[in-house]
Amino acid sequence: MKLTSFALAIVLPALILSKPVDAQEASKEDLSAEVAKLKQQMSILANALKNVSENQKVIAREIGLIKPEQPSYSGPIEFDYSVFSGDKNADIVIMEFTDLQCPYCKKHHQLTYPKIKEQFIDTGDVLYANNQYPLASLHPQAEEAAKYLVCADEQGGFIKAKDGLFSKGESIQKRDFLNIPGLKELDHEKLTACVSEEKTQDFIEKSKELAIKVGVKQTPSFIIGLKKDSQLVEWKILGGAEPFENFKSVIESLKNKS
The missing domain is CATH 1.10.287 (Helix Hairpins)
Structure with missing residues (x-):
């Protein structure tokens, strides 16, 4: 029943x-x-x-009980709502969709991402595109956390803010944001002004719309493909906290096409 x-x-x-x-x-x-x-x-x-x-x-x-549906859209993907890490001239792109209160996203960020960074981002092989996909129905502070992260980028603090926000993860409370490592060091007046701006909310909403368009069904999810004319093509989706070896396999196969 x-x-x-x-x-x-x-x-x-x-x-x-x-x-x-x-x-x-x-x-x-x-x-x-x-x-x-x-x-x-x-x-x-x-x-x-x-x-x-x-x-x-x-x-x-x-938790993997339901397999993600195959995306109905398979065309090129724009990078308009991403924050980038790595060499923008790289041929391969990993586009991450994350929720800052999602425990599986935290697992990826702390265990798998450092290996991707060391072996592919720092070497110039991969451009990492950070996109926000907060699931507010599950994680009440995820959307606010996404705004703080995007706004931290305006002060050059994206990476440290992302580390700090994931360190708090599911335990984040609204009163915590300005005391989180990576955020507390920034200009609070500029930060809070940015968080309250309509353009910041719109940036998050557009990222969520893109996730839905390409068939993202869970967090974290990753679209991995080739960059061509400022678009992502020949891409596929990895869903969930996939092991590093799965990313490596896809990246190596794309290297042969680039």
Whole structure:
């Protein structure tokens, strides 16, 4: 039985029984009001159950219970909403979509990314494009964290801020941001002004839209391909906290094409 059907079967009778209406004594107005109130409660419950179902799907993808769907879009990808690390003349690009409160993203950043950086980014073989994909339904401070990270880049503090934000990860609270290593050293007035600007929110939203367009279903996800005329082509998606060897295999195969 689906979660929604099961929950409705349990909760709706309780809602109905908790609002007994004596049809013989109640006026039509009272009865109409009771019905309207019950419909509103049912609507709220239905929306809540829908959100629960969507969250379960996200969690299932995060832990690998559901395989990502194949993307319906396979064309070139723009770099308009990325923050770059590495040589912009590199032929190969890894475009990361991350959530700063996602434990699997943290695992990639702390364990796998350093190997990618050492063997491919620092050597000039790979350009790393950092994109934000905060899952607010799972991680309440992820979107705010993404804004702080993007704004840290304006002061040249992207890398240290990303390290600091991932060090806090799931435990980030709104009051923490200006005390996080990598952020606390920056100009706070400029930082908070940037975070509140509409252009920063738009930057994050456009990155999320791109993730949806290309078929990203979980965080972290990585689009790896060749750079041609400032676009990403011949790309494929790696989903989840993949081991370094999987990145290496894809990169080496692309080297033969570049």
